[in-house]
Amino acid sequence: MSPRLAVFDCDGTLVDGQASICEAMEAAFTEAGLPAPDRHSVRRIVGLSLPQAVRRLAPEADGRVQALAVDAYKRAYRTAREQGRIAEPLFDGIAPLLDDLRQAGWLLGVATGKSDRGLNHCLATHGLTGHFATLQTADRHPSKPHPSMMEAALAETLADPAQAVMIGDTAFDMALAVNCGVRAIGVDWGYHDRAELVAAGAEWVAETPDQLGEYLLS
Numbered sequence: 442m443s444p445r446l447a448v449f450d451c452d453g454t455l456v457d458g459q460a461s462i463c464e465a466m467e468a469a470f471t472e473a474g475l476p477a478p479d480r481h482s483v484r485r486i487v488g489l490s491l492p493q494a495v496r497r498l499a500p501e502a503d504g505r506v507q508a509l510a511v512d513a514y515k516r517a518y519r520t521a522r523e524q525g526r527i528a529e530p531l532f533d534g535i536a537p538l539l540d541d542l543r544q545a546g547w548l549l550g551v552a553t554g555k556s557d558r559g560l561n562h563c564l565a566t567h568g569l570t571g572h573f574a575t576l577q578t579a580d581r582h583p584s585k586p587h588p589s590m591m592e593a594a595l596a597e598t599l600a601d602p603a604q605a606v607m608i609g610d611t612a613f614d615m616a617l618a619v620n621c622g623v624r625a626i627g628v629d630w631g632y633h634d635r636a637e638l639v640a641a642g643a644e645w646v647a648e649t650p651d652q653l654g655e656y657l658l659s
Contacts, residue, residue, distance in 0.1 A: 443601035444548045447657065448575070448594050448623075450609030451553035452487050453631030456563060458529040459484055461521060466498070469514035473506055475499050484632045488611040490554045490584035491515070515556075522562060529563050532630055534650030539572050541654050548598050550575035552590035552607065552617070557581075574598050586616030591623060608653070612641035628653060 452458045463484070467477040478498045486494040495510045502510070521527050542549060549572055553560055557580045564570045575597040577590035591607060594600075607618035610631020618625035619642040627638030627646035635646045647653035 443604045444598060445546065446548045446550060446574075446594065446598050446600035446605040447542055448550040448552050448577075448591060448605065448607050450488060450607075450611065450614045450631075451551055451555055451560060451563065452529075453610035454532075454608060454614075454628055455535055455551070456529040456531055456567075458527075458563075459487065459632070461518070461527045461529065462487060465514050465517040465521060468517040469495075469510045470499070472513040472517075473502075473510035475502055475506065475510060487632050488554050488585055488609070488613045490579035490582075493584040494554070518559070522559075527562075529566065531567055532650065536567070536569075538650040538654045539569065542657065543572060545658055547657070548574040548600065550577065550594045550598065552577045552585070552594060552614075554579045554584065585611075585613040586620055588617055588621035591617055591621040595621075595623075606657070610638075612637045615641035615643045618642060626653070626656070 449455055463480045466483050470477045482498060486497050491514060492511050495507050499507060539549060551573055555578055557578050560576060560578050575594040577593050582589040595602060595605060602622045605623040606626050607614055607623055608626045610628050611633045615625040615627060615638055624644055625642045627643035629635050629646050629648055638646050647656060
């Protein structure tokens, strides 16, 4: 019998990392000689892999300058992490939600635009490393909404697509789920609004982690 698999996005779904992301992006654009993007625009691209995010924020810049901004972002974020300045608090209710799902027999995973290093640091900070059976990052996959991350999660856990869900706060997450043939569940405490999530394929949108748990465990 196939296990039930719940794959979560990270930023905007498990943790609120927008402040650190915005600060690193502003520093990166300044170093690359580009006008710093406004924070609303940065929040809109959270969830994409870094090169694709930079292309969306600076579409008129040439490839060389975009690559400079990507490298500068990595350095800025790494420096902030080493200096203890990264703020990625768990959203209220996430920790008990993960515990409840595990106790009910769900396997858990993450599919994120973060790097391996960034995701591992985030999970370790919150004592969640052992909660997840599969971790998929931008280091090893095309950017969302390509289905590669979910395909790998299914293969690693031996889960059938019919028994899997993708949970996220952006249209990119919902489109990834649709592209892979798994259920798409949105959360409205992140960076895209309910209407966008539904338009991208969400079968349902949770207002709180408690509500999400009730839906999955019912």
